[in-house]
Each structure stands twice: as C-alpha cells, then as structure tokens.
Amino acid sequence: MSELGVAVVVEDDEDVRNLVEAVLSQAGFEVHTAAGGREGVDVVRRREASVVTLDVGLPDIDGFEVLRRIREFSDAYVVMLTARTDELDTLTALHTGADDFMAKPFRPRELRARVAAMMRRPRQEAAAGRPAPGPGDGPAGRGPALSPDRVLRHNGLALDPDTRSVALDGVPASLTRSEFDLLLALLKAGGAVRSKAELVRVVRGQHYREDAYISESDERAVEVHIGNLRRKLREDPLQPRWLQTVRGVGYRLAPGRD
Numbered sequence: 001m002s003e004l005g006v007a008v009v010v011e012d013d014e015d016v017r018n019l020v021e022a023v024l025s026q027a028g029f030e031v032h033t034a035a036g037g038r039e040g041v042d043v044v045r046r047r048e049a050s051v052v053t054l055d056v057g058l059p060d061i062d063g064f065e066v067l068r069r070i071r072e073f074s075d076a077y078v079v080m081l082t083a084r085t086d087e088l089d090t091l092t093a094l095h096t097g098a099d100d101f102m103a104k105p106f107r108p109r110e111l112r113a114r115v116a117a118m119m120r121r122p123r124q125e126a127a128a129g130r131p132a133p134g135p136g137d138g139p140a141g142r143g144p145a146l147s148p149d150r151v152l153r154h155n156g157l158a159l160d161p162d163t164r165s166v167a168l169d170g171v172p173a174s175l176t177r178s179e180f181d182l183l184l185a186l187l188k189a190g191g192a193v194r195s196k197a198e199l200v201r202v203v204r205g206q207h208y209r210e211d212a213y214i215s216e217s218d219e220r221a222v223e224v225h226i227g228n229l230r231r232k233l234r235e236d237p238l239q240p241r242w243l244q245t246v247r248g249v250g251y252r253l254a255p256g257r258d
Contacts, residue, residue: 003028006051007029007115009032017033017035020053024053048074054070055081057083064096068096080102091224100114100204157241166180176228181203182203182222182225193252194251196250242254
C-alpha cells in the first residue's frame, strides 16, 4: 500500500475513470476502480479506502445510494462528481455525507488540490485514554478562552484543535471534518463576523485561492454544514448559544454567558 493509502474511483465513463485514476496515482495513492455502484461499495470495503471519488449518475444504483452504503462502514473522504449542475445535487451529497462536490468537466489540478487539502485535515478523533474536556467559558461578551492545553472553551463547548475533538457540557460530539473546521474558524474569530465566502475557503482548504470564484452553490453548502452543526450541538435557533446568523453576510460566535 502507498504512503497515502488507497483511493477508489467509482465512475462508469471510461475516459473520466482513467483521468481520475491518473490524477490520484500521480498524487501518490494506490488506486482501484469500479464502473458500477454495487461494485464500488464492494471495492471500498475490501480495499479499506482512504479516499473515494464517486460519480452521481451510475448505471445500477446512483451515487447518493452508493454514498449512503459506504457511510455505513467507512469514514473515507468522498468527493462526488457529476455532469449535472443542479444545486439540489450538491445539497443532497452533503446531507448524505460527502466531503466535497465537483461538477464535470473539472480541472485535474483542482481535484488533486482538494483531495490533498482533505488529507491534511484528519477526521475528528478522540485522544485514546484522555478524558473529554469539561465545560469552561471565556469572559462574558468575549470570544472563547484558550487554556494552556490549547482547548478552546465557550458557553459549555470545548474544542481541542490538536486531537480534533469536541465536547458539549462534557459530552463528546461527533462532527464531520467540514463541521469541525467551521466551528474552529468561528471560535477563533472570537465574535467577529465570518462571511460565507470566507467560510467556503475554510471548507475548501488552503488550496482554494483568494481570487477563486465562489458560487451560490458553494455558499449554500456552507449553510447546510452550519445547519448540520447546529443540529448536532442541539442549538436553539431562537436563542443561539454558539452560532449566530448575520443576515446577508455570514455567521459569528454568540456572546459569552455568565
């Protein structure tokens, strides 16, 4: 197995399949391919894939169903690829558990850059044998306090950037990579507003250049991630404890409480 691990390309178009295989092989992955959805699920399971690229329009079962089945046993990074540009596809993919979504035709360099950015951001893991961080707050009206052990704390929420773990009132919370990165960005902002465009770049990673075009679909994807994050934190939208919406702009951290 290569140092980066295994990548699986699930794509029925032979030309696209060969292109993606070449991109990922050049990036350093051991690459396996599948032309159908059911075969793809089997290959991901058998090869213990680290990264999966997944076509939406497959001949047997569609990519969303393939993704749902993969998520039953794997936390591999998944990039959905589609020739359709319907915003609903993007939202469905993210709701189902995809890490990223790209429309065809795509630029090979961008695909490679997005995969590289994902691989530098490990899945949230709790440190073995380490107790979950307890609640603790910064001063009222300010951003989170950063304790000597680097844990960010705010209104009963504790986030450890080193172990990528989150606890709510002492109870561990399970977040996706994108949800964790968005929460970390808002905590670090300490109450300053982060625009949706800025948060798109947080999700995309450092390879997403400042001058890169950000579409309405990109911003809607951030809204979906924030909505999922609120649900997992059991946030009351009428009295937000952590995430406040700034209409027409973006989001900010709610003020600290006594």
